[in-house]
Amino acid sequence: MLNLERLRTLDALARHGSVSGAAEGLHVTTSAVSQQMAKLEREVGQPLLAKYGRGVRLTDAGRLLAGHAARIISQVELAQADVEAQRGCAVGELRIGAFPTAMRGLLPDTLTGLRADHPELRVRVREMEPAESMAAVVRGDLDLALAIDWYNKRMPVPGELVRAHLLDDAADVAVPASHPLAGRTEISLAEFAEDDWVSWNEGQFCHEWLVFTLRGTGIEPRIAHIAEEHHTQLAFVEAGLGVCVTPRLGRGPVPAGVRLLPVCDTVRRHVYVVWRADADRRPSIRAAVDALRATAARIEGRAGRVG
Missing domain, CATH: 3.40.190.10 (Periplasmic binding protein-like II)
Known part of the structure; x- marks a missing residue:
């Protein structure tokens, strides 16, 4: 009978595309992944992996069995859900x-x-x-x-x-206390056409949103600084190095030299x-x-x- 944990290992290999990726997803070592696959190959009596450059790929038999493994694991999830629901x-x-x-x-x-x-x-x-x-x-x-x-x-x-x-999480624009708009009770994003922006990492959804939104107001954004954390972005704003969008959820204390300006057309996540x-x-x-x-x-x- 096929071992469920070995099928999980094969499924992880199919999903992640590498032994190291499967190991990370399963929270085990690469050696453990290799050992499980070797045992599974002995169980089915044919190779499931083939060398491909410096890595491996699934054989035809490996892809066939991986498809079954995904369905079996999904069925096990349903069984677990039913048992938990009954309890x-x-x-x-x-x-x-x-x-x-x-x-x-x-x-x-x-x-x-x-x-x-x-x-x-x-x-x-x-x-x-x-x-x-x-x-x-x-x-x-x-x-x-x-x-x-x-x-x-x-x-x-x-x-x-x-x-x-x-x-729904509203967001404000954070500006330095010395910014010409710092005293306003609300602003529009189009008013920051000449400002440098502090943004999230390129490729992140929020960075893509910021660029998309600013371009929608007719601004070609000047992304001057990239910072992962909101607190880091606010520190750059306080130093006068740019402005940023800052959501309210989990925001915490705002530096004394920063002013938060609501956007007239409410910006929400x-x-x-x-x-x-x-x-x-x-x-x-x-x-x-x-x-x-x-x-x-x-x-x-x-x-x-x-x-």
């Missing part, structure tokens, strides 16, 4: 990927509530960009991912995933959570989604009172 308790391990501001703004309160309400549930969190975390959920490396898109630029969600909206459709009945998934929604409702309630 009705959120137990075991739940793996969540979240982008940085959600890590700060959403997860601490959410995980505290989950720990109190579901003491047998072990939650593991990893900071990741949305596209990366959604891909990890599709692969089965994560159970849930927190993701975003913007009011004028949507992020595609793979068809295997279920999506639930959590909150949509924050949502995704999970695999075949895991939809798992009580641990439902408990985490409910806890995230409760935290998001409290955040929006506080924002409403401040507004």
Whole structure:
């Protein structure tokens, strides 16, 4: 009989395309991946991998078996979900990927509530960009991912995933206190045509959104500085080195030399959570989604009172 863990290893190889990628996705060593594949080849009686340059590729038999492995693993997910649903308790391990501001703004309160309400549930969190975390959920490396898109630029969600909206997160433009517009109560993005911008890393969804949005107002953006963290971006703004868009979720204290200006046509991010459709009945998934929604409702309630 075929061993499920070895089929998981083959599935990871097919999805990641390399032994090192499969090892990282499975959180094991490359040696462990090679050993599992050698045992699986002995079980089926034919080679599943062939050398390809410095790496490996799946043989025809390997690709055939990998297709079956993916379906078997999906069926196991459904079985696990059904068993958990019958028990009705959120137990075991739940793996969540979240982008940085959600890590700060959403997860601490959410995980505290989950720990109190579901003491047998072990939650593991990893900071990741949305596209990366959604891909990890599709692969089965994560159970849930927190993701975003913007009011004028949507992020595609793979068809295997279920999506639930959590909150809308408004964003402001941060400018130095000495900026000519610093005293305004609201601004439009088109007014920053002559400013340098501090942006996220190139290739990240938020960086692509910023360039897309500024060009939509007739501005060819002058991206002068790239910084991953919002706090780093605000430090550059305070130093007079540019302006930036700064979302409110997880923002924390703003440097004294920075002014936050609301945009007249409100700039918002949509924050949502995704999970695999075949895991939809798992009580641990439902408990985490409910806890995230409760935290998001409290955040929006506080924002409403401040507004």
